Amino acid sequence: MTKPMTKTQLVAALAEEMGTDKKVASSALDAITGLITREVSGGGAVTLPGVGKIYCRERPARTVRNPATGEMIEKDADKVVKMTIAKPLKDSVNA
Structure with missing residues (x-):
């Protein structure tokens, strides 16, 4: 498995795709x-x-x-961020 893309690499790739400089691409990524x-x-x-x-x-x-201890603990209700992957992305990975 390869290392994940860093923010710097993502900004550089985004700038190249957009045909603009890295400052504009970084601003776009931060806004999103x-x-x-x-x-x-x-x-x-x-x-x-x-x-x-x-x-x-x-x-x-x-x-x-x-x-660490094997002790059973009561955990309060909380919220968690989830992501459902789109079918086109799944298909492109499995192609």
Whole structure:
């Protein structure tokens, strides 16, 4: 498995795809990240066409085990960010 693309590499690739400089590409990436963060933290969802859907899901209170001690602990309800991958992306990976 290869290493994940870093933000610097992503900005450089985005700038090349857009035909612009890295400063504009970095601003575009930061704007998209900010929009997704605001929407999902507010309880909404964001669909990135061809990539997937990012959303927030509530998890109920539950009993979990501390792996270090084996002790069972009650964990409060919380929220978790999930992503459902779009079929075109799944198909392109499995092609």
